Amino acid sequence: MSKPQRLAVFGGSFDPVHNGHLQIARAARDALRLDLVLFIPCRQSPHKEDGTVASEEERLKMLELATSDLPWANVSEIEMLLPPPSYSWVTAEALNEIYPAARLFWLMGADQWELIQSWARPEYLADLVEFIVHDRRGRSPRPLPGFRVHFIHGHHPASATAIRNTVPGPLPPGWLHENVEQFITSRGLYRSCS
Secondary structure, three states: OOOOOEEEEEEEOOOOOOHHHHHHHHHHHHHHOOOEEEEEEOOOOOOOOOOOOOOHHHHHHHHHHHHOOOOOEEEOOHHHHOOOOOOHHHHHHHHHHHOOOOEEEEEEEHHHHHHHHHOOOHHHHHHHOEEEEEEOOOOOOOOOOOOOEEEEEOOOOOOHHHHHHHOOOOOOOOOOOHHHHHHHHHHOOOOOOO
16 A cells, blocks of 8 residues: 555554444544554553453454455554553654654544543644544534544444453354454453453
8 A cells, every 4th residue: 555645543452353443443434535544452551550351462463353354454563662651642653753744543432532631642642633533322522622523423332341251152243353253262362351
């Protein structure tokens, strides 16, 4: 792919990545005519005390499996190469260096949007990116002064917490990409969570 002109960062634990994540990314791509959605698994969230269940390598592999048939999606390990914790403004700075000509967006859920002003250097991050806020719970997120934001809507019932708490039991159909589900089973992931 040539250098993207419109690039969205989609960060998260992705423990595991599920079809709700893919649906959100697709909705953002369609709404804002994105060239690329870059899935970035977080090394260590500043907002979460607990670590992830799956390892960095396992979360990367699940993302690669889930996005392998999406030409508009890539996976980046950039936050795993930067020192922890994973601050969004640091990631955005690094991506602006890598993609200097791109219009950079940051894709997030309405729950994180409501907390954005508690993030490290939120105003600086807002200078670097435009935000895409996905509302899947019927909330009505509000714009913030000084923050460029686009709101998108949609719903998918999948939840990473519910998946971790259900495995190895049967999951509702359509929650996981088939290859991700096979990977979880083959590695015995999340068995200790249920």
